[in-house]
Every structure is written in C-alpha cells, then in structure tokens.
Amino acid sequence: MKNQKRLEKIADTVTRSESRNSALARLNGFWEVFxxxxxxxxxxxxxxxxLASALAVKRLLRYRVQNVTIGYPNEIRRLNNLEMVKRLRIPIERLHTLKLGDYNRKVLLDSQPPHQPCFEKVAFDVVIDxxxxxxxxxxxxxxxxxxxxxxxxxxxxxLRAAGxxxxxxxxxxxxxxxxxxxxxFEKNALPADGTSFRYLFNIANLNLVRKLELTDLRRSELKYFKTALADLKVSKGKAFVHIGRVWSPDILVIIADFLNHVDQFSWVIVSGIHGERLVVIFRCDGYRKNAGNMAQKTFGKFGVAGGHKEAARAEVQLKNLELSDSQDFTTNSLIRLATRHEK
Ligand SMILES: [Mn+2]
Structure with missing residues (x-):
C-alpha cells in the first residue's frame, strides 16, 4: 500500500504536474522543505x-538556510569538468570527507537514488532530475x-520564478x-530547454564556455605530439604512428583527430600502449571507406575491434600479439599489422 502511494506521488510529480504546477508552485514546494x-x-x-544545478540550488537557498555544501562521490577525471570547477571556482567536496550526520537536509540533483550505491542508502529530502x-x-x-x-x-x-x-x-x-x-541541441531537448538556453545566452560568458569545451589536453601530454610528428609514417594516403606508452588512451584519440585535419591523409591510424593493452585508433573520411570494418579486419582476431564508418578503435592484450617486450612495438609494427590483409 505504501509502495502504491509512493508510485502515485512520483507519477504525479513526473507526468501531471508538468502542466499543472507552475514554476512558482514548484519553487514554493521546494523552498517549503527548508x-x-x-x-x-x-x-x-x-x-x-x-555542477551547474548544484550552484543554482546553492543560490536558491542563500539567505534561506544556514549553509549549503556540495558533495560528489567519484574522482573527476574529465579535463573539461576539472576546468569548469577551477575556472568557475565551484566549491565542491569529496563525499567521503564529509560527515553525513552534520547535515539535516539532503538534496540529490541530476540523478536518482538507485543510480549509485552511495546515493541508494541516503534519505533525500529533495530529488530533482x-x-x-x-x-x-x-x-x-x-x-x-x-x-x-x-x-x-x-x-x-x-531561478526565474524566484526573481x-x-x-x-x-x-x-x-x-x-x-x-x-x-x-x-543535437539530441533529446524540449522547447523549454531552448527557452532557458536563450535566457542564459545574454548573461553567460561565451568565451569561457569555449575554453571549457576546448580544454581536453594536459600540458604534460604535449610531449606525445612530439612523438607523433617525429615518428609519423605515410604510405598511400595512410598516416601511421605508434606513440608508445600513454597515461590515458584519450590522448591517442586527440592525436588521431589532429592528424585527420591534414589534407593528404585519407586514413589516420594511431596506436599506443595503455596498461597491458595496445590501443589503436582509426580515422578516415568515411566515404567508400569503413574504419569499423578495417579495425575488425586487422585487429579483430587479437581482441576487441570495431566502430563506425569514419571512426573506430581496437584494444588488444599485448600477450595476444606475441611480443617479447612492448618496447619492441614500433610504428613499423603497427604498419605491418594494419596492412597485412592487403597482401
Ligand atoms: Mn543531466
């Protein structure tokens, strides 16, 4: 019976109140909790x-509560997100450093309790998602x-309802x-998203947004470009390079995308070693070519390989490549593996 009631409440919030409840009614309902x-x-x-939603809730509750703390469970690894936290000075703290007992009101944003084990056992007062x-x-x-x-x-x-x-x-x-x-706006959005976006357009700093979007490279990773340019080998419109051991395979994607800017390259194939795996990134124009098939044909029998017409990836355990030492793998080894089906 209790479960039934709970479902009704959630259903009511989700489906009917969207048209029935005004923004002001929602705002007052939210404020009533505190x-x-x-x-x-x-x-x-x-x-x-x-992160943005947490800042907004913090703003909505300013002058209305004693204090607001923002906690997050997992390490932030995406550079764009770290950049956002740093440049906008967003005050966040790792959840495990906080004593949950110190807080008498708990809010969950952009998520629901079953989404994460560490959210599941918390009794939330507010959930907005x-x-x-x-x-x-x-x-x-x-x-x-x-x-x-x-x-x-x-x-x-x-915010607008609150003036x-x-x-x-x-x-x-x-x-x-x-x-x-x-x-x-290339996927799932409502006119309401467009209305909010348009409203923010006049206030947000678009240069900063651009910097946040662009930031995907660590300064310490610039050295891999040096290898990429020094060891690049080109044959029949195909550009190959093996970068060696990398801290994160993301840099291989960035280098492959960078080389794909070059006019004479119809194919770009970049590899690197991450942990115990060889990671290979494929790029092509996707016109009468198929990177996914190419990845499958060349590396499929050694490990996981596949992707789309224009972009693909293979990940292979080093032990499947019969190398005595991963140091022995070079750009020439990559070329040999990636072209042998042509012979
Ligand atoms: Mn979201």
Whole structure:
C-alpha cells in the first residue's frame, strides 16, 4: 500500500504536474522543505549539468538556510569538468570527507537514488532530475522531468520564478550544462530547454564556455605530439604512428583527430600502449571507406575491434600479439599489422 502511494506521488510529480504546477508552485514546494537553521548537503555526480544545478540550488537557498555544501562521490577525471570547477571556482567536496550526520537536509540533483550505491542508502529530502523515473525510493519534494535535456534548464525556471538573475559564473555554468547534456541541441531537448538556453545566452560568458569545451589536453601530454610528428609514417594516403606508452588512451584519440585535419591523409591510424593493452585508433573520411570494418579486419582476431564508418578503435592484450617486450612495438609494427590483409 505504501509502495502504491509512493508510485502515485512520483507519477504525479513526473507526468501531471508538468502542466499543472507552475514554476512558482514548484519553487514554493521546494523552498517549503527548508528552514533557517538547516545545514544542507547537495549530492551530485560531478558532470557539467550536475555542477551547474548544484550552484543554482546553492543560490536558491542563500539567505534561506544556514549553509549549503556540495558533495560528489567519484574522482573527476574529465579535463573539461576539472576546468569548469577551477575556472568557475565551484566549491565542491569529496563525499567521503564529509560527515553525513552534520547535515539535516539532503538534496540529490541530476540523478536518482538507485543510480549509485552511495546515493541508494541516503534519505533525500529533495530529488530533482531529468533521467527516466526509477522506483523503490521516496523524498519530500520530487521534480523529475524525463523529457528535459538538462536539469540546468529546470534550474533556470526555478531561478526565474524566484526573481533571481544569475551571476555571470552561474549563468555560464548553466549554459554549459545545457550545451553538454543536449550535445549542442543535437539530441533529446524540449522547447523549454531552448527557452532557458536563450535566457542564459545574454548573461553567460561565451568565451569561457569555449575554453571549457576546448580544454581536453594536459600540458604534460604535449610531449606525445612530439612523438607523433617525429615518428609519423605515410604510405598511400595512410598516416601511421605508434606513440608508445600513454597515461590515458584519450590522448591517442586527440592525436588521431589532429592528424585527420591534414589534407593528404585519407586514413589516420594511431596506436599506443595503455596498461597491458595496445590501443589503436582509426580515422578516415568515411566515404567508400569503413574504419569499423578495417579495425575488425586487422585487429579483430587479437581482441576487441570495431566502430563506425569514419571512426573506430581496437584494444588488444599485448600477450595476444606475441611480443617479447612492448618496447619492441614500433610504428613499423603497427604498419605491418594494419596492412597485412592487403597482401
Ligand atoms: Mn543531466
């Protein structure tokens, strides 16, 4: 019976109230949860949409509660996200460093309790999200709108209902959050996302947004470009290079995409060693060529290989390549492996 009631409540929040509840009614429902001496903890998985939404909730609760802390469980590894935290000075703390007992109100944003084991056991007062509705949990205030492209769009509606004009930093964060979650409006978004985006456009700093989008390279990784340019071998419009051991395979993707800018290269094939694997990145124009097939044909029998017409990837355990030492693998080894089906 209790479960039934819970489902109704969630369903009510999700489906009917979208048209029935005004932004102001939602805002007041949200505010009703809090009192002057509350210590609030916001839980997020730190990605741009969640970070921006946490900043917005912090702003909505300023002057209304004692303090607001933002906690996140996992290490942030994506450079764009680290850059966002740093440049917008977003005050976040690792969850395991916080004592949950110090907080009498708990808010979950851009996520639902079943999404992560460390969220599952927390009794949340507020959950605001845009992912498909999950069950077996409850909260005093729930606002889930699965059709929205971003929680940031929802947060703009709260701010506007509250008559709060966001600061440049907050607007920039929300603008970036919407941009990332909707893939620049190339996927799942509502006109409402567009309305929020348009509103933020006049306030956000677009130069900073561009810098956040561009930042995907560590300074310490520039050295791999030196190897890429020095060891590059080109044959019949195909550019090959083996970068050697890398700290993260992401750099191989960045180098392959970079070499794909060059006019004479129809194919770019970049490899590197990460852990106990050889990782190979394929790029081509995708016109009468198929990188996915190429990856499969050349590396499929050694490990996992495949992808799309224009972009593909192979990951192979070094032990499957019969190398005595991974140091022995060179750009020539890559060429041998990647062209032998042609012979
Ligand atoms: Mn999101």
């Amino acid at each position: 009192e002057k001496d509350d210590n609030v903890l916001i839980f997020i998985s730190a990605d741009p949409d969640a 845009h992912h498909p509705v999950t069950e077996q949990w409850d909260a005093r205030f729930i606002d889930i709108r699965p059709n929205y492209g971003a929680v940031s769009s929802i947060m703009v509606e709260y 709060i004009k966001p600061s440049v930093a907050l607007a920039t964060a929300l603008f970036y959050g919407i941009k990332v979650d909707t893939h620049n």
